[in-house]
Amino acid sequence: MRAARLISLLLLLQHRETMTAAELARELEVSERTVYRDVLALSAAGVPVYADRGRAGGYRLLGGYRTRLTGLTRQEAEALFLAGLPGPAGDMGLADAVATAELKVLAALPPTLRDAPARTGQRFHLDVPGWFRESAPPPRLAELAGAVWRDQTVRLRYRRGEREVSRAAQPYGLVLKSGTWYLVGRVDGGYRTYRVDRVVDVTVTGEPFDRDEAFDLGGYWAEQAEAFLRQMLGERITVRLTPAGLRALRHLAHTPYAYQEAVADAGEPDGQGWVVTRLPVESVEVAYELVLSLGPEVEVLDPPGLRAMLVDAAHRLHALYRADPRPDARPADPARPTG
Numbered sequence: 001m002r003a004a005r006l007i008s009l010l011l012l013l014q015h016r017e018t019m020t021a022a023e024l025a026r027e028l029e030v031s032e033r034t035v036y037r038d039v040l041a042l043s044a045a046g047v048p049v050y051a052d053r054g055r056a057g058g059y060r061l062l063g064g065y066r067t068r069l070t071g072l073t074r075q076e077a078e079a080l081f082l083a084g085l086p087g088p089a090g091d092m093g094l095a096d097a098v099a100t101a102e103l104k105v106l107a108a109l110p111p112t113l114r115d116a117p118a119r120t121g122q123r124f125h126l127d128v129p130g131w132f133r134e135s136a137p138p139p140r141l142a143e144l145a146g147a148v149w150r151d152q153t154v155r156l157r158y159r160r161g162e163r164e165v166s167r168a169a170q171p172y173g174l175v176l177k178s179g180t181w182y183l184v185g186r187v188d189g190g191y192r193t194y195r196v197d198r199v200v201d202v203t204v205t206g207e208p209f210d211r212d213e214a215f216d217l218g219g220y221w222a223e224q225a226e227a228f229l230r231q232m233l234g235e236r237i238t239v240r241l242t243p244a245g246l247r248a249l250r251h252l253a254h255t256p257y258a259y260q261e262a263v264a265d266a267g268e269p270d271g272q273g274w275v276v277t278r279l280p281v282e283s284v285e286v287a288y289e290l291v292l293s294l295g296p297e298v299e300v301l302d303p304p305g306l307r308a309m310l311v312d313a314a315h316r317l318h319a320l321y322r323a324d325p326r327p328d329a330r331p332a333d334p335a336r337p338t339g
Contacts, residue, residue: 002213005030009038010047013061020058029150031208074113088176093142138197144183147171147204151211157201158194170209173217184217193224229257233280237287238302243273245297252293276301
């Protein structure tokens with residue numbers, strides 16, 4: 001988000017030559033203090049921006065400095081258009097902005113690279129929602145995206161179980177995970193995560209907030225995702241696995257985290273190649289289905305209740321497959337020779 005704002009500030013100065021901090025703040029919809037920090041960041045990055053003092057002063061670029069799209073390789077040019085794949089940008093109400101930006105980038109590219117969007121579109125397509133999932137974006141997503149871009153406080157009304165709760169939040173970012181949108185907001189000095197499809201109503205107060213520039217959205221999400229997995233996979237079962245079972249577990253475990261933990265905990269193989277390990281699971285019931293899918297490549301050692309459930313399943317499977325499936329089959333006559 002900040003990188004996009006820095007580019008916007010630079011382009012504004014290129015276009016208008018001189019602008020005051022107040023004018024830049026209005027255009028970018030941020031506070032003047034944020035403008036001061038952004039100008040310092042541009043200067044530290046080597047952009048020759050400086051301030052003219054006095055009543056007619058303001059910020060401007062030294063010596064008609066302009067940034068150009070020069071030196072791009074074909075791979076870099078095509079990678080730019082990957083960022084404009086339809087889907088998430090459209091969900092946030094930015095489809096027109098992305099299309100306009102692509103046209104501007106395309107116009108600035110040399111003729112030899114102007115086939116980049118066509119090549120990218122022929123080779124890549126982003127289908128974000130999971131299977132059997134509602135593909136329409138959440139109703140309040142575009143409003144929240146606008147507040148995120150403008151660093152404006154919002155008041156949320158959202159569903160928590162059977163009731164609705166209201167919160168004032170500073171919207172720091174949006175995350176799209178497996179087709180589900182999440183809002184990361186600062187509430188009462190701490191950061192919280194909300195599912196956007198549970199937001200019933202959004203009121204954008206118009207009150208700006210000063211974003212903590214040290215906040216790392218990607219790092220925060222990674223920590224929250226790991227904490228969620230650890231909480232969700234709160235139980236452990238002890239199992240013996242054949243080499244084939246351990247390989248199959250990689251694809252059958254409900255999360256990569258569960259498989260990684262099982263591999264890390266595995267002991268040395270015995271004489272037949274079996275290993276003993278502890279596997280994180282959501283519950284005994286979920287573990288029962290997972291272990292059944294591994295068939296004879298796994299043996300449950302603990303807990304005893306899960307082992308008993310599998311013994312019962314084995315007895316029922318034995319009874320089921322012992323019988324001849326043909327409707328006209330009859331038990332063999334022991335007095336009649338069969339040879």
